[in-house]
Amino acid sequence: MKEDVFYGKGMAHVKKDYPDIYESVVELNKAAYTGKALDYKTQKLIALAITAANSDDRAMKKQMMSAMREFDATRDEIVDVLRVVLLTSGMPPFTKAMRILYELTE
Template sequence: MSEKVFYGKGVRKIKKEDLELYESIVDLDKSIWNSNVLDYKTQKLIAIAISATNSEASSLLKQISKSKKELNISRDEMMDVLKVVLLTSGMISYNKSLDIINKLYD
């Protein structure tokens, strides 16, 4: 796993204003990503699927870019994730996510 990066502006503000709370968030993050059952790659694929279902394209772009770089997640693996997104969240989420994947993998 790489150095921790939180994308939300709110978390950066918490780090400046409430270091104790920020450290608790970091500890929670470490606990979640160090699962005893699922490997990190599987967890990241789940995170990508969840990001694909919300309306924040920049979050999905960051999730996919980082996962592609760090874990060498293939386009085929991403497309499998998108099939689940299509089934569970519909065509709008699928198309939005597909556009991002096409930009990153083509």
């Protein structure tokens, strides 16, 4: 289900030139996304909320695409996540995330 896909542009260089660091990140990813108490879809939506709150366009887009592709997350489910972003992080990250969501779904 989950893939070893990291959205930071520098990770390709790390994988090539510093495989020991890359493998550590892979293991950290596995430890974080366990699905023990929260299922993986919920964890993915939390990751989306964090990237949206940080106003990280590229990561938001990737997280949305991943949630829709891997879990068939609907626009309404993602908007529910973004409602929390609006409440906790304000209008600018919310509107940016909504723009990205509509670019992906229209």
